[in-house]
Amino acid sequence: MKLRYIGLRLIKTLLVTAAVVLISFFLIHAVPGDAATVMAGQAGYADETYMANLRAEYGLDQPLPVQLWRYISHVAQGDLGTSFVRRESVLSIIMERMPNTLLLDGFALVLAAAGGIALGAVAARRPGSAGDSAVTTLSMIFYAVPQFWLGMMLVLLFAVWLGWFPPFGIETMGADYTGLARIADVARHIILPGVTLALYFMASYARLTRTAMIEVADQDFVKTARAKGISERQVQRRHILRNALIPLITYAGLQASILVGGSVLVENVFSWPGLGTLAYQAVQGRDNPLLLGIFIVTAILVSLFNLITDIAYSIVDPRVELG
Amino acid sequence: MNFAARFLSRTTSVIGFAVFTLIVVIALAAPIFAAHGPMAIVGLPLLPPGSPGLLAGSDVIGRDMAVGLAYGARISLLIGITSTCCAVGLGVLLGAVAGYYGGLVDDLLMQVTEFFQIIPSFVLAMVLVAFLQPSLSSTVIGITLITWPQVARVVRGQFLSLRSREFVEAARVLGMSDARIIFTQVLPNALPPIVVVSSMIVGNAILTESALSFLGLGDPDLLSWGTMIGASRVAMWVAWWTTVLPGLCIMVTVLALNFIGDGLNDALNPRRRG
Numbered sequence: 001m002k003l004r005y006i007g008l009r010l011i012k013t014l015l016v017t018a019a020v021v022l023i024s025f026f027l028i029h030a031v032p033g034d035a036a037t038v039m040a041g042q043a044g045y046a047d048e049t050y051m052a053n054l055r056a057e058y059g060l061d062q063p064l065p066v067q068l069w070r071y072i073s074h075v076a077q078g079d080l081g082t083s084f085v086r087r088e089s090v091l092s093i094i095m096e097r098m099p100n101t102l103l104l105d106g107f108a109l110v111l112a113a114a115g116g117i118a119l120g121a122v123a124a125r126r127p128g129s130a131g132d133s134a135v136t137t138l139s140m141i142f143y144a145v146p147q148f149w150l151g152m153m154l155v156l157l158f159a160v161w162l163g164w165f166p167p168f169g170i171e172t173m174g175a176d177y178t179g180l181a182r183i184a185d186v187a188r189h190i191i192l193p194g195v196t197l198a199l200y201f202m203a204s205y206a207r208l209t210r211t212a213m214i215e216v217a218d219q220d221f222v223k224t225a226r227a228k229g230i231s232e233r234q235v236q237r238r239h240i241l242r243n244a245l246i247p248l249i250t251y252a253g254l255q256a257s258i259l260v261g262g263s264v265l266v267e268n269v270f271s272w273p274g275l276g277t278l279a280y281q282a283v284q285g286r287d288n289p290l291l292l293g294i295f296i297v298t299a300i301l302v303s304l305f306n307l308i309t310d311i312a313y314s315i316v317d318p319r320v321e322l323g
Numbered sequence: 324m325n326f327a328a329r330f331l332s333r334t335t336s337v338i339g340f341a342v343f344t345l346i347v348v349i350a351l352a353a354p355i356f357a358a359h360g361p362m363a364i365v366g367l368p369l370l371p372p373g374s375p376g377l378l379a380g381s382d383v384i385g386r387d388m389a390v391g392l393a394y395g396a397r398i399s400l401l402i403g404i405t406s407t408c409c410a411v412g413l414g415v416l417l418g419a420v421a422g423y424y425g426g427l428v429d430d431l432l433m434q435v436t437e438f439f440q441i442i443p444s445f446v447l448a449m450v451l452v453a454f455l456q457p458s459l460s461s462t463v464i465g466i467t468l469i470t471w472p473q474v475a476r477v478v479r480g481q482f483l484s485l486r487s488r489e490f491v492e493a494a495r496v497l498g499m500s501d502a503r504i505i506f507t508q509v510l511p512n513a514l515p516p517i518v519v520v521s522s523m524i525v526g527n528a529i530l531t532e533s534a535l536s537f538l539g540l541g542d543p544d545l546l547s548w549g550t551m552i553g554a555s556r557v558a559m560w561v562a563w564w565t566t567v568l569p570g571l572c573i574m575v576t577v578l579a580l581n582f583i584g585d586g587l588n589d590a591l592n593p594r595r596r597g
Contacts, residue, residue: 257443
């Protein structure tokens with residue numbers, strides 16, 4: 001039964017990927033002029049035979065369905081094309097930057113979940129208290145603030161005025177730290193961008209935990225636990241909080257797409273050398289293959305993450321509907 | 324209590340409504356009060372707020388920040404409202420058809436909306452705007468594309484629960500066409516949640532627009548709040564007002580819209596208060 005569910009989810013992930021590739025293909029052909037025009041433009045050279053040769057070389061003279069098929073089979077083999085600007089394989093450029101983005105996003109996700117669950121649990125214990133309304137007010141504000149601007153404000157406060165953290169980059173340039181010193185250096189650099197990304201999600205995790213805990217606290221098994229004479233602390237932690245956390249798993253999956261979008265912006269504020277700064281460079285350099293490659297890769301990453309959270313959910317909560 | 328009284332009974336919704344009205348007035352009146360356009364260079368760069376004739380200082384190339392902020396409100400509201408209208412139009416149409424007919428059409432639409440939830444939609448909007456060339460209309464297209472599924476889901480849910488109600492059956496018996504039933508019978512009853520979602524979407528659209536402009540994907544001929552923040556990045560360290568002020572404008576506008584949304588939610592769903 002569980003295998004069937006996982007299989008179905010796997011097919012869905014593949015379908016999402018296929019749709020993303022289809023959209024990319026459509027976008028390439030929606031732009032006026034084809035790759036040959038762009039390359040000829042960059043070579044400063046637009047003679048008809050040269051263009052015709054280029055088109056033949058890249059199969060641009062083939063009918064659209066043939067081109068689509070070629071595009072799909074290339075992407076399936078990990079060939080995302082060549083960067084217009086850097087003249088390198090798009091996939092290898094992306095792979096070089098990906099670990100940095102995964103590090104930042106992973107850090108932000110853990111920070112947001114830990115902080116949000118703690119805040120939500122505090123708020124749920126006494127609904128309507130000062131702590132509870134503080135959490136609600138803060139989350140309203142974080143929903144309304146542009147994330148990139150929040151990052152800039154944190155830079156102004158903690159890097160420019162207080163000087164506590166470095167304002168940009170992933171490590172101190174030219175310091176060439178190794179081993180533990182390097183880890184400590186990266187840790188100092190990740191705090192500000194990580195907190196910027198995490199704050200928005202922390203607010204939503206807090207709200208969600210709060211609602212879920214208040215809901216769970218009303219259920220019969222909690223009353224039973226209390227009636228058995230288990231201490232309030234135990235009831236809060238083992239019975240209420242644990243069960244309230246289950247929906248958070250699905251939520252983490254749903255939020256992954258927003259997290260990636262946010263990190264594109266936050267990376268640019270902090271010059272974090274990941275996929276977000278790469279996307280900005282691609283926009284500036286009109287490097288369409290690179291930009292599309294980033295879209296395809298991030299979409300696949302997010303749908304894989306969704307697959308994982310769905311499977312985790314089905315394991316953690318046996319009540320989940322299989323099928 | 325009627326609708327208006329319920330809406331006005333919440334302090335935050337009143338504040339939100341008042342602030343939003345003020346922003347609309349500033350946006351509309353900008354050309355009347357400003358002696359020059361937002362792109363005009365009026366003095367030395369990076370003059371602090373309160374300098375002679377410069378209420379909010381000047382920016383990196385010596386443009387009047389106060390005029391820029393007022394004109395920025397026009398762009399933000401224009402894009403926010405236009406793309407919300409497009410997204411709501413598309414979402415209502417598709418959501419209504421899916422919810423009313425159900426079956427295969429419904430399954431298909433749900434898959435499509437789920438797809439938009441899974442993929443990083445901001446990146447899609449970025450790619451789309453970059454490919455179409457940055458302009459007012461490509462920003463609106465980009466935001467509409469990533470927003471309509473939210474509306475469609477809400478509308479579909481409403482239609483699904485309303486379609487088997489007695490008044491709809493009655494309309495069918497009277498021989499009304501499907502299109503007439505959808506637009507004159509079901510839609511008016513499905514409006515409250517659509518109104519609430521729309522007010523939230525305007526705020527989100529303004530945030531997305533500012534993010535796109537910040538990355539240099541705004542209309543190059545227009546000065547929006549996001550463009551102002553993006554352009555002043557280099558000056559942030561020496562001239563805080565160039566980044567702080569446009570960001571505050573975005574925050575206040577979106578906060579006001581969200582307060583209005585919460586107020587509408589309470590006023591339109593009195594039973595779900597709390």
